[in-house]
Structure formats: structure tokens, C-alpha cells
Amino acid sequence: MNGLLDPLPWLILLPLAWASLAFLLGPGRGGRLALAGLAGQLALALWLARRLIEGGPVSHAVGGWGAPLGIDLYADGLSAVMLLLTQAVALPLAFYARAYFAQGAGQFWPLAGFLLAAMNALFLAADLFNLYVTLELLGLAAVGLVALGGGAEPSRAALRYLVVSLAASGAYLLGVALIYGSYGTVAIAPLTPLIAAQAPLAVGLAAGLMLLGLVAKSALFPFHFWLPPAHGGAPAPVSALLSALVVKAAFYLILRLWLGPFAPLTADWGWLPALAGAGAILWGSWQALRTPRLKQLVAWSTVAQLGYLFLIFPLFGLKEPALQAGTLQAVAHGLAKAAMFAAAGILLKATGRDAVDGLAGVAGRLPLTLFAFGLAGVTLMGLPPSAGFLAKWLLIDAALEQGLWPLVAIVLAGGLLAAAYVFRVLRQAFLLAPEAQQFHPVPRRLEWAAFGLAAASVLLGLRGVELMALLGIGVAP
Amino acid sequence: MSAGLLYALAGVLLFALGLGGIVLLRHALRRILAFNVMGSGAFLVLVGLAQRDGGADPVPQAMVLTGIVVAVAATALALALLRRLPEDRP
Numbered sequence: 001m002n003g004l005l006d007p008l009p010w011l012i013l014l015p016l017a018w019a020s021l022a023f024l025l026g027p028g029r030g031g032r033l034a035l036a037g038l039a040g041q042l043a044l045a046l047w048l049a050r051r052l053i054e055g056g057p058v059s060h061a062v063g064g065w066g067a068p069l070g071i072d073l074y075a076d077g078l079s080a081v082m083l084l085l086t087q088a089v090a091l092p093l094a095f096y097a098r099a100y101f102a103q104g105a106g107q108f109w110p111l112a113g114f115l116l117a118a119m120n121a122l123f124l125a126a127d128l129f130n131l132y133v134t135l136e137l138l139g140l141a142a143v144g145l146v147a148l149g150g151g152a153e154p155s156r157a158a159l160r161y162l163v164v165s166l167a168a169s170g171a172y173l174l175g176v177a178l179i180y181g182s183y184g185t186v187a188i189a190p191l192t193p194l195i196a197a198q199a200p201l202a203v204g205l206a207a208g209l210m211l212l213g214l215v216a217k218s219a220l221f222p223f224h225f226w227l228p229p230a231h232g233g234a235p236a237p238v239s240a241l242l243s244a245l246v247v248k249a250a251f252y253l254i255l256r257l258w259l260g261p262f263a264p265l266t267a268d269w270g271w272l273p274a275l276a277g278a279g280a281i282l283w284g285s286w287q288a289l290r291t292p293r294l295k296q297l298v299a300w301s302t303v304a305q306l307g308y309l310f311l312i313f314p315l316f317g318l319k320e321p322a323l324q325a326g327t328l329q330a331v332a333h334g335l336a337k338a339a340m341f342a343a344a345g346i347l348l349k350a351t352g353r354d355a356v357d358g359l360a361g362v363a364g365r366l367p368l369t370l371f372a373f374g375l376a377g378v379t380l381m382g383l384p385p386s387a388g389f390l391a392k393w394l395l396i397d398a399a400l401e402q403g404l405w406p407l408v409a410i411v412l413a414g415g416l417l418a419a420a421y422v423f424r425v426l427r428q429a430f431l432l433a434p435e436a437q438q439f440h441p442v443p444r445r446l447e448w449a450a451f452g453l454a455a456a457s458v459l460l461g462l463r464g465v466e467l468m469a470l471l472g473i474g475v476a477p
Numbered sequence: 478m479s480a481g482l483l484y485a486l487a488g489v490l491l492f493a494l495g496l497g498g499i500v501l502l503r504h505a506l507r508r509i510l511a512f513n514v515m516g517s518g519a520f521l522v523l524v525g526l527a528q529r530d531g532g533a534d535p536v537p538q539a540m541v542l543t544g545i546v547v548a549v550a551a552t553a554l555a556l557a558l559l560r561r562l563p564e565d566r567p
């Protein structure tokens with residue numbers, strides 16, 4: 001399908017356009033432009049989803065040039081769900097960021113636009129090399145956003161993030177080189193039968209390198225060390241974008257490769273990511289319970305919640321329920337974590353410091369923000385009717401069906417630990433404020449943006465069926 | 478052993494050297510240089526392995542050009558961040 005009236009290329013071009021315009025307008029400008037662009041992107045993603053439901057997966061040859069010289073775009077149910085999540089999280093965050101950066105956004109708008117363009121391109125790319133390019137663009141934009149605050153500490157976190165990200169994509173690129181050397185193509189669709197027919201040792205090595213690189217980018221335990229300083233130190237709208245979306249992009253890619261071209265090689269290795277995932281849940285939650293700083297707590301919670309995503313890998317004997325559990329967890333966590341970082345940013349602005357101990361009294365001053373934090377916590381704990389509950393329910397159900405009891409125990413333990421660190425914050429918030437405590441006024445728009453995201457993460461549990469129907473499009477049983 | 482395979486093996490060696498540098502070296506500037514060595518190794522594998530049938534394959538050449546652009550941009554960003562750090566603690 002070609003022509004100007006195709007949502008696929010516009011999902012990439014639109015954010016590129018408003019990001020470039022915002023850059024030309026100068027530092028701090030372009031917020032209104034971004035809102036208009038993001039509304040358009042959300043409409044495009046919805047339009048794409050409708051088209052998929054009506055007619056199955058769609059593809060697009062950019063500029064009329066097909067592979068191998070041209071660039072092919074491809075969207076199936078999994079891409080559409082991730083695209084919808086990205087735009088649905090980014091739009092409220094843009095409202096939030098406009099109010100948050102009252103004293104000047106610096107280069108936030110151009111960088112955020114480039115980030116979203118790279119992410120949309122990643123979800124639509126149909127060959128391994130274009131995926132490499134989009135991964136690098138995503139990484140560079142994300143590093144720029146981490147360094148947005150200026151100063152030595154954010155710059156150091158950004159530099160560490162950049163080095164990890166570059167080493168990881170280097171490993172991915174070497175894998176791509178080995179694959180091209182073995183088969184003479186990097187397009188995912190023709191590669192799948194080729195690898196299934198014959199896979200020399202070099203291809204096994206390539207798969208290992210690529211998946212390892214992506215795991216480092218998705219901050220799976222024990223490669224999580226770069227995440228808490230980078231996500232915890234950035235301004236709140238940036239932390240929300242990174243924690244909710246950017247790490248999911250690497251996870252999406254692992255899922256796509258694991259179930260697609262590398263399926264014949266990875267079948268026996270599902271326990272390895274699950275083991276790391278279990279480690280992430282326990283270690284991340286433990287650190288979230290211990291850290292004295294609020295944003296670090298939320299960042300460590302991201303490390304823990306990412307662990308759930310990797311518990312699904314041994315369950316692909318029954319592909320559909322495992323894929324549903326993983327994707328729903330990615331969506332639920334995306335919405336909830338964006339809400340939680342947004343709420344944490346508001347609490348920081350109001351109390352003036354980034355400390356869990358400094359929260360006493362906010363319950364009376366900022367009830368809406370605290371409610372948003374609590375609702376997001378409900379999704380992370382996995383209580384009904386939230387989307388997090390649905391995801392964990394599907395995960396437990398799939399694990400029981402295949403007799404993997406340890407996974408069930410990990411999911412339940414993770415839920416309890418999440419409850420413990422969420423209540424650690426809520427408990428402080430309901431204490432009486434000390435006399436000397438000063439509260440800075442906070443714009444209401446900030447609170448409503450955080451609340452909207454949190455409410456969406458809970459209410460999505462009621463619309464899970466539609467989401468799963470969309471996800472099922474183009475998945476081979 | 479064909480020349481292409483020789484290039485590819487040299488590329489793997491460079492890649493391993495670069496990765497070792499990123500993991501083991503402490504100084505940020507050295508790690509940035511190590512990343513460039515690592516990237517060059519991957520490019521060499523890409524071009525070397527694809528030289529079958531005697532002639533050069535244009536597709537990996539185009540990929541390597543793209544890769545070089547990305548590596549230059551990444552290096553520039555890394556150097557800009559490095560300059561923001563205080564001198565004594567690189």
C-alpha cells in the first residue's frame with residue numbers, strides 16, 4: 001500500500017517535523033506545536049489500529065523503493081499496540097511538560113520530538129539494519145534529554161548511559177554484520193525461513209550478540225546499573241518518557257526477534273531471561289524499599305517492573321497468552337510509571353526536595369497528586385481492576401498451565417514488594433507536616449495530567465479484550 | 478583464506494579490543510575512543526564478509542556509510558557531555 005494517505009510514514013514524519021520546527025524556534029519554544037503534533041500522531045495511531053483490525057498487517061515501501069535498496073515499513077498488532085501506547089503516554093506528558101517547564105524548557109521539545117520519531121520508526125522498521133539506526137537515534141535523543149538539566153551530576157549520568165547504549169548497539173551491529181554475511185539480507189521477513197532452514201554457528205553468535213545488546217539497553221538485571229541515576233536524575237517529564245517508553249522499545253525488539261527470526265535458536269533458552277527477570281524484581285524492589293530519594297525509588301521500581309516483562313520467555317510453548325501477558329504488562333507499566341514520575345515531579349516541586357522523608361503533609365495539600373500516585377501504585381501492585389492486574393493474572397495463568405510454579409511465586413512476591421514500597425511513600429505523605437515545612441504552589445494542570453495517566457492505567461484493565469484483539473493481528477500461532 | 482575473511486577476522490579482533498576498552502578503561506575519553514575502535518571493527522566485518530563472488534556488494538557499503546554518520550554523531554555528543562564534567566573527575 002502506497003500513496004500519501006498512509007499512516008505509516010506520517011507517524012515518523014510528523015514528530016520529525018514538529019521537532020525540527022521547535023528547534024528552529026529556539027530554546028523553550030514549540031510546546032504548543034508539540035501538542036498539536038502529538039494529537040495528530042494519536043489520531044494516526046488510532047487510524048492505523050482500525051486499518052489493521054479491518055485488513056490485517058500493513059506494509060509500506062518508503063518513496064516507492066522496495067527492499068533491499070529502499071526502506072520498508074511494516075505494522076502488525078504488536079507494533080500497533082506499542083505505537084498507541086507511545087502516543088497515548090506522550091500526549092498527556094506534553095501537557096504536563098508545558099506546565100512543568102515554566103522557567104524554560106531548554107531543548108526539551110526538539111529532543112522529545114526526535115525521541116518519539118525514532119521510537120515510532122523502531123516500531124515500524126522491517127529490517128535489522130534500520131532497527132540499528134532507529135536504536136541509535138533513540139539512544140542519542142534519550143541521552144540528550146537526560147543531560148537536559150545541565151550540571152555535572154546529570155552530565156555524568158548521561159555520559160554513562162551513552163557509553164552503555166553505544167556498547168550495546170555496537171554488539172547489535174556486529175550481529176547484523178554476521179547475519180548479512182551469512183544470508184545476504186537483513187530484512188526480517190525473508191530471514192525467518194532462512195534461519196529456520198539452516199543456522200551456522202555464526203548466526204547463533206549473532207543472535208547472542210544482538211539479544212545481549214538489547215538486554216543491556218532494556219536495563220534488565222544485572223545490566224540495570226545505568227538506569228536509576230539516569231532516570232532518577234533527569235527532570236520529571238524526561239524521567240517519565242524514558243521509564244515509560246524508551247526501555248520498552250528495546251523489550252519490543254527482543255520480543256520481535258525472539259519470536260520471529262531467532263525462534264529456532266532461542267527455544268531452549270527461555271529460562272535465562274526469566275532468571276534475570278526474577279533477579280530484577282527482587283533486587284529492584286529491595287533497592288526501592290531502601291533508597292532515601294523519591295525519584296530514585298520510582299526508578300528502582302522501573303527496574304523491578306521490567307523484570308515481569310522477561311518472565312514470559314519460558315512460557316512461549318503457548319505463544320498467545322504469554323505474548324498477551326508481556327505486552328499488557330508493558331502497556332500497564334508504561335501508563336502507570338509515567339503517572340508515577342509525573343506525580344513524583346509535582347511532589348518534588350511542592351516540597352522543594354527529593355526525599356521520601358520530606359513528604360509529610362502532602363496528603364492534605366496535594367490530594368489529587370497523591371491519589372494519582374496511589375492509583376499508579378495499584379497498577380504496579382497488580383490489584384483489580386487495573387491493567388497490571390490483568391497482565392499478572394495472564395502471566396500466572398500461563399505459568400500454572402505449564403507447571404512453572406516458581407514463576408507464580410515470583411509474581412506474587414513482586415506484588416507484595418511493590419505494595420511495600422508504594423505504601424512507604426503513602427505513609428510518609430499522610431503524616432502531619434512539621435511547622436517549618438513550606439509548600440510551593442503547583443499548577444493544577446500538572447496534577448490533572450498525572451491523574452489522567454494514572455486513571456488510564458487502572459481503567460485500561462476494563463478494555464483489555466479490545467487491546468488483546470488488536471495484539472493478535474499478524475501473530476503466527 | 479580469502480581477503481574478505483581476513484578483513485572480517487581483523488574486524489572481530491578490533492571489536493573485541495574496543496569492547497574490552499569500554500569495559501576496562503576508567504577514563505571517559507579513552508572509553509569514547511574505544512567505542513570508535515569497536516565500531517570500526519563492526520564495519521570491517523560488515524564489508525569484509527559481504528565480499529563474495531570477487532566483487533564488492535553495494536548494500537553493506539551503504540550501511541557502513543550510515544553507521545559512520547551515526548558513530549560521528551554519537552562521538553560528538555559524548556565529547557560535548559565530557560566537556561561539561563569537572564576536570565578532576567573525568
